[in-house]
Amino acid sequence: MRNRFDKQLSLLNKELIQMGAMCEEAITLVTKALMIGDEKIAHKVSSTDSGIDQMERDIESLCLKLLLQQQPVAGDLRQISAALKMITDMERIGDQATDIAEIIPFLNGKIIKECEDISQMAQAAIEMVTESVDAYVKRDLTIAQMTIHHDDVVDNYFIEIKKSLIEMIENKTVNGEYALDLLMIAKYFERIGDHAVNIAEWVIFSITGEHKGD
């Protein structure tokens, strides 16, 4: 009985890592598309996102099956409930990546040279997602804590970008619609950072049983 349960738990673990890797792929792709203004790559993001959605449903049903059939307690229960929460955040990351990809065609292939910060912010967000998945894979509290601290960096980038965009609009060096699109993209990256923090918090919960939100 326990043997089968262990197998299912390791399957859950595996699928969760796969889903995390897909999220990383999605935002890496969208960042690449954004930097070189390539709409074709942007289209690929939405197919990755539908893969992520499918993965979410699979993991969800696996979690519910485990909860119902095995009635886990203690650490196992924490792991499964944390998984249920984490997939929601991962799915949101996939959605944000798609949202960014949907904006790319409106930029008319313009490479965002005006805003060097956006590419750095995107790198920081990718790093955060990678760190949060790493924290889960290695069950490492320090990496999880690092992810949470890293969010400040992304938040700061958002503030900086907002400021410089306001400046650009005032100086009329950029048109309003374009600036707003950039702001949206920055906001989406900022949200991705927040979701990475959520994932890290759930990793901490599944290890220690304490959730920071409490």
Added chain:
Amino acid sequence: MTKKIFRSIFIVAMIVFLSCFALIMGVLYNYYNAQQESGLKTELSLVADGIENVGIDYLNHIDYLESRLTLVSATGDVLFDSQVDFSEMENHAERKEIKEALINGTGQSSRYSSTLTKQTVYYAKRLSNGSVLRVSMSRYTILALIFSMIDSIVIILAIALILSVILSHSLSKRIVKPLENVNLDKPMENDTYNELAPILTRLEEQHRQIHNQREELKERKNEFFAVISNMNEGLVLLGENRMILSINPAAESFFNIDHDYIKKDFILLERDPKINKMISLAEESGKGELVVSRDGREYQLSASRVETRDKVSGVVILIFDMTEKVFAERNRKEFTANVSHELKTPLQSIMGSAELIQNGLVKDEDIPQFVKYIRLEASRMVTLIEDIIRLSQLDEQTDFIMEEIDLFAFVNAELESLRFVAENKHVTLSLHGKTTIIKGVHQLLHEVVYNLCDNAIKYNVNEGHVIVTVKEDNGNAVLIVEDTGIGISKEHQLRIFERFYRVDKSHSKQIGGTGLGLSIVKHALQYMNGTIDLESKMNVGTTITVTIPK
């Protein structure tokens, strides 16, 4: 085993006990019966004799007998009974023993009581007057006898039971004990039942076999590990369900491992969807390949399926570091492109000028200038081709003659030949140091010194200085070329030794040169086992230090 032995002993003991008991009872009972019967018969004949002699009255005088006496007339009427009132007794003519006595003279019979616990035995004898005398005695049947002895039987049985339990228990223990103490690790050192000898010998043999096989396996494993851990290529062995069976140091550094991943799932090691897809492809079709760039290096991953008995039992992943190959290829491509470009430019100028002259578009007085231009471009081409030949010579590792050269005198001569160029640029040249003999190649040393000093002059400012120093350091000859020139920025410093690399591409035509000079210097020094170090500050100057072993 103990249990079985115990049970067998116990059952045997019980069977022996019970059968003994039954036998003794049977024998005793029969003996006792026979004894009683003969007593009864004697009694009958004694009483019969008494009656014959004394008459019926005799019966009234015997009251010492335990048995019952009955006298029956020839017609069957009871004339006397010693225990019951005979007047009330029925006719006995039909009784079996009486009937037999009336006919044969004697008769006997036995009858069981209704409870079967008692048996009454009758003996009858016909007297001379025709009447019949009968003695009877009732006795207990064997069942009743046993029943009456039940107390003692139970006690004996209980004692026997306890005794047999204790005995059989300790016996079985004693039998089994040597078996329990058998040392299975060293079968031949046991002193136990002879019957076990074949098994123990066999065991010893198997022990030896297992030991040998284990040693062999260990050796093979060590060999395998020695091979894979010294490989430059990364190797990962995956078993069923992508469990990591083995991973070598090269692969560990590729996957950036910080702890043990053996027996764990591959996805914990690497979650890159591309790599996992490649493994899936290998599992399905047998082979998968992928080029990955990681940490600025290029890797080729190839996965192949491992099959045992038509079943997929795992995947082998090999990781090749392709960086050098990729860079070498890129360099070669760039070199070819550069060479053709550099050769084409002067040729086009020459062709253009020649065409102009041919078509008579050049005034006569301008022709010498055009010819001069053509000559200049042609000589540039010759220089370029000479440089390329020198480089390819160095590339092909042509053997040069090593000879003893005085570096100081050599540099001095080179500077003399450059003095004219330096004066044109208003650059002062100075040389410090003393005679230092090195082993080198004249031709290559010329390339080194000439190119370095030429660069120091060419890329200098007006009224600048070039200071050349020759000295000895740790048994090596050191040549330092210092200038007060324009300097080289950090981003270019690493690349200036590449072929055709020019820091300032727009002005290269004015300054001249082929872009191959420093590349030749680098290769020439490599041939002479020398090294070159560069230190430069923008707008301050550049110091190049060359070290050549003596």
